Amino acid sequence: MRIVVASDHAGVDLRLAMAEEAAELGHEVVDLGPAPGEPIDYPINGAKVGRLVASGDFDRGLLVCGTGVGISIAANKIAGVRAVVCSEPYSAIMSRAHNDANVLALGARVVGDGLARQIVREWLATDFEGGRHARRVELISELDHS
Numbered sequence: 001m002r003i004v005v006a007s008d009h010a011g012v013d014l015r016l017a018m019a020e021e022a023a024e025l026g027h028e029v030v031d032l033g034p035a036p037g038e039p040i041d042y043p044i045n046g047a048k049v050g051r052l053v054a055s056g057d058f059d060r061g062l063l064v065c066g067t068g069v070g071i072s073i074a075a076n077k078i079a080g081v082r083a084v085v086c087s088e089p090y091s092a093i094m095s096r097a098h099n100d101a102n103v104l105a106l107g108a109r110v111v112g113d114g115l116a117r118q119i120v121r122e123w124l125a126t127d128f129e130g131g132r133h134a135r136r137v138e139l140i141s142e143l144d145h146s
Helices: 009-024 042-054 069-076 089-097 113-125 132-143
Strands: 002-007 028-031 060-065 083-085 103-107
Touching: 002 009, 002 042, 009 028, 009 060, 009 103, 009 113, 042 060, 042 069, 042 103, 060 069, 069 083, 069 103, 083 089, 089 113, 103 113
Parallel strands: 002 028, 002 060, 060 103, 083 103
Antiparallel strands: none
16 A cells, blocks of 8 residues: 655654554555654644545555644545544554544554554554445545535
C-alpha cells in the first residue's frame, strides 16, 4: 500500500515510529513532516493527508497530534475521508473491518511508541469486511454530499 504520514510539532517522534513500522511491513511511505522543532498547526497536515487519501493518490493515511483528536477532525472535513482516533488495537481493527477507515490518527501524549506500532500493524493488516457494513459506509459517504 501507499501510505502518507504527517503530524503537528507535538507528534513528530511518534509519527517517525509509525512511519518506520509501516515501512518495515513493506508499505511505501511518504512522510510530509514536519521536521523536528518545526512548528505547524495540526489542521494543515490533517487536511493535506485527507486530500491525498481522498484523491486516491494514497491508499491510507497516518496522522499524529497531541491527542489525535484535532488532526482527525481536520482530516474528516475532507469528503471521502473516514479518519479514526485510536488508543488501542481493538478499535483500530474494528475501524477497518466495519467502517473502512482510511486515515488513522494517534495521540503522541496518549500512546507510546510500542503501542502505536501495534495499533499501526493491526490497522494496516485489517481488511474491510464489506457485507452489511458496506451499506453503512455508503450512508456515511452520502453525508459528504449533503
